[in-house]
Amino acid sequence: xxxVTSTAAAPERLQLLRVLGPGxxxxxxxxxxLVGEYMGWNFAIGKGGMIAGLVACxxxxxxxxxxxxxxxxxxxxxxxxGGQYAQAKHIVGxxxxxxxxxxxVMAYTMLEAGNAITIGFLLDTVAGMxxxxxxxxxxxxxxxxxxxxxxxxxxxxxTLTFNFxxxxxxxxxxxxxxxxVQFGGSNVPxxxxxxxxxxxxxxxxxxxxxxxxxxWYYLGIEGTCQAAEEVRSPSRSLPYGTMAGxxxxxxAATLTWYVCSGLIPWEYLGxxxxxxxxxxxxxxxxxxxxLLFIGTIFSTLASANGCINDASRAWFSMGRDRYxxxxxxxxxxxxxxxxxxxxxxxxxxxxxxxxxPLDQVVTFSILSGLLGYTFMSFNMVMFxxxxxxxxxxxxxxxxxxxxxxxxxxxxxxxxxxxxxxGYGTQLIAMMCFYIVASLWFHFWRYRFVRRGDQxxxxxxxxxxx
Amino acid sequence: xxxxxxxxxxxxxxxxxFAALMLVDLARVDSTxxxxxxxxxxxxxxxxxxxxxxx
Amino acid sequence: MAYQPPKQGFVAQIVxxxxxxxxxxxALYLPLYLGLAGATKTPNPIENPTWETLNQNVVEQxxxxxxxxxxxxxxxxxxxARFNYDFSWTALIVMAVLVIGYxxxxxxxxxKEYREVIDERFGPKR
Numbered sequence: 053x054x055x056v057t058s059t060a061a062a063p064e065r066l067q068l069l070r071v072l073g074p075g076x077x078x079x080x081x082x083x084x085x086l087v088g089e090y091m092g093w094n095f096a097i098g099k100g101g102m103i104a105g106l107v108a109c110x111x112x113x114x115x116x117x118x119x120x121x122x123x124x125x126x127x128x129x130x131x132x133x134g135g136q137y138a139q140a141k142h143i144v145g146x147x148x149x150x151x152x153x154x155x156x157v158m159a160y161t162m163l164e165a166g167n168a169i170t171i172g173f174l175l176d177t178v179a180g181m182x183x184x185x186x187x188x189x190x191x192x193x194x195x196x197x198x199x200x201x202x203x204x205x206x207x208x209x210x211t212l213t214f215n216f217x218x219x220x221x222x223x224x225x226x227x228x229x230x231x232x233v234q235f236g237g238s239n240v241p242x243x244x245x246x247x248x249x250x251x252x253x254x255x256x257x258x259x260x261x262x263x264x265x266x267x268w269y270y271l272g273i274e275g276t277c278q279a280a281e282e283v284r285s286p287s288r289s290l291p292y293g294t295m296a297g298x299x300x301x302x303x304a305a306t307l308t309w310y311v312c313s314g315l316i317p318w319e320y321l322g323x324x325x326x327x328x329x330x331x332x333x334x335x336x337x338x339x340x341x342x343l344l345f346i347g348t349i350f351s352t353l354a355s356a357n358g359c360i361n362d363a364s365r366a367w368f369s370m371g372r373d374r375y376x377x378x379x380x381x382x383x384x385x386x387x388x389x390x391x392x393x394x395x396x397x398x399x400x401x402x403x404x405x406x407x408x409p410l411d412q413v414v415t416f417s418i419l420s421g422l423l424g425y426t427f428m429s430f431n432m433v434m435f436x437x438x439x440x441x442x443x444x445x446x447x448x449x450x451x452x453x454x455x456x457x458x459x460x461x462x463x464x465x466x467x468x469x470x471x472x473x474g475y476g477t478q479l480i481a482m483m484c485f486y487i488v489a490s491l492w493f494h495f496w497r498y499r500f501v502r503r504g505d506q507x508x509x510x511x512x513x514x515x516x517x
Numbered sequence: 518x519x520x521x522x523x524x525x526x527x528x529x530x531x532x533x534x535f536a537a538l539m540l541v542d543l544a545r546v547d548s549t550x551x552x553x554x555x556x557x558x559x560x561x562x563x564x565x566x567x568x569x570x571x572x
Numbered sequence: 573m574a575y576q577p578p579k580q581g582f583v584a585q586i587v588x589x590x591x592x593x594x595x596x597x598x599a600l601y602l603p604l605y606l607g608l609a610g611a612t613k614t615p616n617p618i619e620n621p622t623w624e625t626l627n628q629n630v631v632e633q634x635x636x637x638x639x640x641x642x643x644x645x646x647x648x649x650x651x652x653a654r655f656n657y658d659f660s661w662t663a664l665i666v667m668a669v670l671v672i673g674y675x676x677x678x679x680x681x682x683x684k685e686y687r688e689v690i691d692e693r694f695g696p697k698r
Contacts, residue, residue: 201539239638245632323653492591510561
């Protein structure tokens with residue numbers, strides 16, 4: 053069989069296909085996230101006012117810059133599908149790895165469900181504008197998930213090339229909107245008087261509260277690590293793609309805040325379903341409206357697509373290590389994708405997309421992401437302590453250690469309080485879920501795992517063990 | 518019955534089609550290939566062969 | 573001697589997956605069913621709203637119009653809706669204890685398991 057790699061040591065081994073370059077890594081990272089600019093981030097303005105929205109945008113930007121730096125260093129050294137899951141397994145330990153794997157699968161599957169819900173909602177809006185009320189959204193939600201799952205099933209190169217194209221279009225749409233508005237192409241001028249008149253309608257607590265949705269500008273950029281086993285040169289492409297991704301997002305987030313805050317009264321913006329599309333409506337230009345509608349649809353599809361990719365890699369890696377049944381650790385012999393994991397996660401995503409309200413699904417996703425970032429901060433410190441710089445070669449070494457890790461931890465603590473303001477019950481319910489799942493893993497599931505086999509990197513013994 | 522009704526039915530049909538494509542292929546692959554081969558992927562092959570991380 | 577895990581039967585594998593699924597769906601839907609979920613804004617509409625009393629200047633009025641809202645009464649609820657950020661310190665402390673306790677528990681149990689992994693992989697500690 054031509055499509056089976058054989059190494060000298062083992063007879064026949066199926067591996068994921070290694071075909072991706074830095075552009076695909078960028079497309080995976082930015083593709084998942086960019087939808088946050090098209091919807092969701094603006095609830096930060098609702099939670100704290102215009103200034104709070106901008107502060108949240110930059111504070112969350114700082115948080116994610118730390119995430120990107122830390123991730124780039126660790127992943128350029130642990131090139132394994134599952135990303136942070138494999139990092140946790142090598143650096144902290146099996147139970148942490150199981151939890152991180154769950155964070156990843158939950159964060160991405162919930163985000164995927166949220167995207168599918170949004171596609172249904174958008175089509176319903178458009179149908180309503182054309183005089184067809186009461187569109188049945190279900191078939192469109194199911195179709196979006198099925199089509200993207202099928203694309204993922206068929207191979208990673210086509211999937212992420214598709215993502216690259218639609219993500220680039222969605223990003224360009226934001227830039228074009230900014231340029232047109234900036235050079236006077238809008239019927240209604242930009243107006244920032246509310247910044248002076250009502251800078252902080254909730255006072256300082258509003259700034260903390262708004263960080264909750266400030267995370268939406270960037271949530272998912274850490275997903276680039278999931279592609280580690282499929283890029284041609286992981287130690288170079290992953291840091292490059294991730295850093296380029298976070299820069300793209302910082303630009304897009306600031307432009308989005310500027311255009312939307314200037315064109316839309318903040319009280320409306322704070323509760324809008326599709327802020328960028330609304331901004332285009334205010335300009336009065338049909339061309340911009342069409343462009344931003346396409347951008348919204350594309351960014352949602354790109355995000356759901358990347359989420360399927362990432363969630364299935366994490367699930368697959370856990371199956372491969374028998375944290376979950378080994379059945380999930382299978383690679384398709386022709387397409388070389390984790391096909392069983394992809395298929396299995398389809399109904400899971402549909403349960404949430406068809407049954408739960410958008411804000412619940414998204415809060416669950418944000419919280420799982422937040423737990424993952426908290427893990428990254430101490431993971432980084434332990435990584436440098438167990439393997440100091442002179443012991444193993446890293447593809448990328450981030451500067452100012454341990455400052456990014458400390459900043460990340462402080463920002464995570466703030467973000468927990470932000471989520472707590474308004475969504476405390478979900479936070480507590482979810483902590484209980486992860487505690488019960490951890491106990492289940494430690495006292496039951498872990499007995500099926502081979503101990504020594506979990507450590508797969510060719511590193512020396514960690515210091516202090 | 519307007520365009521949107523037709524689109525609804527088309528979406529249902531396409532959903533079923535993509536689901537069937539995946540499930541049929543999954544069943545075919547699982548019955549054609551040996552499960553040990555399918556689950557033969559191992560973490561760390563990249564490191565073992567080309568990215569040794571040695572200084 | 574390396575640890576040899578027991579073989580898990582097919583049915584037991586399915587049971588394990590179902591357990592995880594039930595936990596997940598439970599964590600998401602339980603707060604929903606108990607009606608404890610979600611933060612809502614409450615509108616505090618004012619009497620006889622005009623754009624001036626709603627504190628919207630001329631440019632903002634044009635923006636509202638472009639969004640399809642020309643009547644101040646229609647914007648009344650949106651403009652005056654506010655979150656309520658009163659919270660109980662007890663609940664905040666419960667949350668902090670849960671989050672910190674969770675991470676401490678996971679890291680400590682992980683460390684126990686991790687030592688076994690390292691010993692098996694690199695041989696017992698010298």
